[in-house]
Amino acid sequence: MIKAPESYSCIDCKNRSECFANLTEPELKLVSESKLNIKFNKGEIIRKQGSFVTSVLFLKEGFVKVYKEFDHSEQNSIINFNKPGDLIGLTDIFGESSVTFSVAALTDCQVCCINIRLFEKLLVENGKFAADVIKSINYQTSALFDYQLQSNHKQLHGRIAKAFLVLTDHVFMSNTFGVYLSRNDIAEFTNMSSMSVVRILKDFKEDQVIEDKNGYIKILNRDKLENISKLG
Amino acid sequence: MIKAPESYSCIDCKNRSECFANLTEPELKLVSESKLNIKFNKGEIIRKQGSFVTSVLFLKEGFVKVYKEFDHSEQNSIINFNKPGDLIGLTDIFGESSVTFSVAALTDCQVCCINIRLFEKLLVENGKFAADVIKSINYQTSALFDYQLQSNHKQLHGRIAKAFLVLTDHVFMSNTFGVYLSRNDIAEFTNMSSMSVVRILKDFKEDQVIEDKNGYIKILNRDKLENISKLG
DNA sequence: TTGAAAACATGACGCATATCATATTATTTT
DNA sequence: AAAATAATATGATATGCGTCATGTTTTCAA
Numbered sequence: 001m002i003k004a005p006e007s008y009s010c011i012d013c014k015n016r017s018e019c020f021a022n023l024t025e026p027e028l029k030l031v032s033e034s035k036l037n038i039k040f041n042k043g044e045i046i047r048k049q050g051s052f053v054t055s056v057l058f059l060k061e062g063f064v065k066v067y068k069e070f071d072h073s074e075q076n077s078i079i080n081f082n083k084p085g086d087l088i089g090l091t092d093i094f095g096e097s098s099v100t101f102s103v104a105a106l107t108d109c110q111v112c113c114i115n116i117r118l119f120e121k122l123l124v125e126n127g128k129f130a131a132d133v134i135k136s137i138n139y140q141t142s143a144l145f146d147y148q149l150q151s152n153h154k155q156l157h158g159r160i161a162k163a164f165l166v167l168t169d170h171v172f173m174s175n176t177f178g179v180y181l182s183r184n185d186i187a188e189f190t191n192m193s194s195m196s197v198v199r200i201l202k203d204f205k206e207d208q209v210i211e212d213k214n215g216y217i218k219i220l221n222r223d224k225l226e227n228i229s230k231l232g
Numbered sequence: 233m234i235k236a237p238e239s240y241s242c243i244d245c246k247n248r249s250e251c252f253a254n255l256t257e258p259e260l261k262l263v264s265e266s267k268l269n270i271k272f273n274k275g276e277i278i279r280k281q282g283s284f285v286t287s288v289l290f291l292k293e294g295f296v297k298v299y300k301e302f303d304h305s306e307q308n309s310i311i312n313f314n315k316p317g318d319l320i321g322l323t324d325i326f327g328e329s330s331v332t333f334s335v336a337a338l339t340d341c342q343v344c345c346i347n348i349r350l351f352e353k354l355l356v357e358n359g360k361f362a363a364d365v366i367k368s369i370n371y372q373t374s375a376l377f378d379y380q381l382q383s384n385h386k387q388l389h390g391r392i393a394k395a396f397l398v399l400t401d402h403v404f405m406s407n408t409f410g411v412y413l414s415r416n417d418i419a420e421f422t423n424m425s426s427m428s429v430v431r432i433l434k435d436f437k438e439d440q441v442i443e444d445k446n447g448y449i450k451i452l453n454r455d456k457l458e459n460i461s462k463l464g
Numbered sequence: 465t466t467g468a469a470a471a472c473a474t475g476a477c478g479c480a481t482a483t484c485a486t487a488t489t490a491t492t493t494t
Numbered sequence: 495a496a497a498a499t500a501a502t503a504t505g506a507t508a509t510g511c512g513t514c515a516t517g518t519t520t521t522c523a524a
Binding site: 194 | 502
């Protein structure tokens, strides 16, 4: 974890979040001046559950997993995977002082840390910005909530099928997963044991639903996957 | 479902949501003029999943359950129980045109329906109001998300114990549940079968953890309940 | 008040899924 | 390159929990 050499201005950042569309130039400048641009290596923990909330994260480059740890359990729950352009930590705004989840880098990452107090100040001063943030929060959380609830009503094959559809459609935007996901990652995203993941992936490979080359999964038969997901 | 005879002004509503604290008097007047005050009877559906979003609901009197229905499943999932003073439907703001969950009255209810377009307009124009709404959304959703995720890591006794703690602490604010909850309601809130609920409630009664008089549950031993909840 | 329907209760059974034990294969470290 | 560690794989076993069947009680309508 080192500070990136060149710290671009937010004003000409090409892949900045659409949440910032309604910030004025002076406001964007404030964001730009306050932000820290940090590089994380694959595997590093970007944010640890329980630590103080100091910033909202903008993921400029790379992929991360957002997960929750539990007191009386070894296994974590992965809540979401994020991709370049995503804002992380909006749900901690105006909230408790300690972070409610952990974030870890799945690949090398570039992260912009935006001071959360500045963020909150801008929300109060600029209603349009606030509206965009509300929109973003609502969109994200309702999708994630849906995913979790639907998961409860499916058995294992359906759960993994659903998870893979979410990953292709909303994270990797491609039939091929651009990032190596361990069996354990998949287990924590679907709330099952990693042994079960192994078994189901074997079934999926035998049925030509997916291909798995060194952990890089590719969806071969989307229709079948959707069917498995629906039928539970 | 009939329109309530006397429609009080929001300006002197005693138990209005703290979200409205930063609205100006003219803004509050707009809300007041646009709102519909409706009375629902116990058991009636207040809002149906899939219908058009037209309003944010303010629960003035009574208790409701908020739940999600699924295509390929008989059983619903209850997401939350709401009490007087709660705003319902904030997560639909700036979202899809159709409602993502259903709401049903557990008791007779008084509900204020606030036009959602007005609500959105006020958010854009008044950043302080928007900030309060963000705070409220984040507080609610993070609590509900936590509950669901923790639920996944517990087995049945722990799940019901946790559910009862949430109900006492955040819904009924009392050791005694002020509302009749059916076995099926409890099942849908804890994502288990109603037969399992029956069995576990029997255990809890035998162990003097709860008392159950005609469906009105009272917590007798909170420490024990917390322990069961923790240990899963 | 009576009949019908809904909610509650309880035991027997079966299945899905976690756990355990043990290989085998990859990956990292020295 | 060798050793050590971690990730993946796979069969056997155990069990938690849902489903089914059946009975009882409560609620509600006529």
